[in-house]
Amino acid sequence: MEYLYGIIIIVGLYVILATSFNLIIGYGGLVSIAHPVFFALGAYTSAILSRDFGVPVLLAMLAGMLVALVASIALALPSLRVSGDYLMIASIGFQLGLLEVIKNFRFTGGPGGLTNIPPFLIRDFGRESYVLLVLAVMLGVIALVWWISRGDYGRAMSAMRDDELAFSSIGRDAMWMKIAIFALGSGIAGFAGALYAHYFRYIAPEQFEILQSAAILTMVVVGGMRTTWGPVVGALLLQALPQAITFLNLPPSVLGPIQGLLFTGLVLVFMFVRPQGLVPAKDIWRAVPRAKAEETR
């Protein structure tokens, strides 16, 4: 059972990562490579605060989210002031650079990582409770992104993606909207990182490498950008695939690169054959039923 719980939690966390990344790249139109490093920031912050400073785990988790959120604003603010494209370049630097920093500090455990991270819930309520926590957060994040994308904010995000200059010409501030979208998505990734750290209780830099970025991007592209269920489908599928090839009994040294090839290959195939992904987004944004109800009233 423990093995199954581990898989459910991993899949749940990837659904959270893919859904929050869909907010950034799909709805916000922001290209970022740094999603895994915000995941790492949440994990490390929460692990260090609770392990070395005795902060209660729940508080440490929230602090992990906050640190990821603040770091993402610090990254986005200068890059988005210039132009959208610079965010991608800055995010590559941030992803690679921060991971190097983590590898070279003693308080982060260096390349060997952190062990003995305090557990959460499991001792008192069993592993099932943690599975439920992750699933609840996952559903909450899916609902949150759905809610944001369908209401007044979704309308503004659609308009901003359509034509940024026209968006400014009606008095809307594209820069702060992008920063807010990026911060929320990255903050969610940070919280997912904290959830990861306190279940598996061991984190190391290699778990947050740039390959993860490719994996999360693949989930969103294959599943379907700008849809509620696309990233969910993508995360499930992309997690199932590597599990499926483990039964081929390939040596671990081959497995990693094969996964990488698989992700890249899938993105390429989908870009050509089905660019809209498995769950296609509608071309047209429509308001939530609330508005329709008022019209027919």
Add this chain to the structure above:
Amino acid sequence: MAGVLEVKNLSKSFDGIVVARNVDLTLQSGRVVGLIGPNGAGKTSLFNLICGVVKPDDGMVLLEGKSLDGQPFHQRVRDGLSRTWQHTRLFPSLPVIDNLLVGTHDYPGERLINVLFGPARLRAHDTIARDKAQGLLGKMGLGSVANDLVSDLPYGQQKLVGVARALMGDAKCLLLDEPMAGVEGQAYAAMQRVVREVAESGVAVCVVEHNIAFVRDLCDEGVFMFSGAILARGSLAELIRDPQLTELYFGH
């Protein structure tokens, strides 16, 4: 009398090509100024300079006496400046009404904090904005297509949607960039009526337009631009009669 919008000594050149040369322009409340001149005279560039899309080399723009220097485009719009585009620049992924709803002066839905913690405020705003948008669309004769896609509308109607969108935000000064290009028939009449009504409500209007009949019927004053500079201003009848300007305009 001080104008709603005052452009003072505005100059701009790109690599030696002058698009604005010491331009002075005042737009008064309730009056329509027609900005005319041949292609490349710098009319649209002047709009871009006023809006802050392009930064001037020299000179300043004042809205109700306050300098707009250094302010980004969207902030100028929130202060009361509004413009339309020659090629509409509507939001194709949004239905007609939503193109308008996103353009209200204050749009609480653009801040995540309101989305998460102020749903009642958003609802209240939505009701008011919908009434205003329906009213504007009704005036333009577009009430029946409110839920259609903008790309499904004939071009003339798209232009009207562009003007309606620009009017959602309580503008004090409205800049119209070739509102009549590609507009015919009913849409033409609607555009004329709406621009006049807007001016009568106290908005300062400036129209860049090649349709001289439209300009003559609508504008209180004409301003003739050539090669980045204002060469003449006066009544439209005077400008049209001036043989020198006619020659510059048609390039004979």
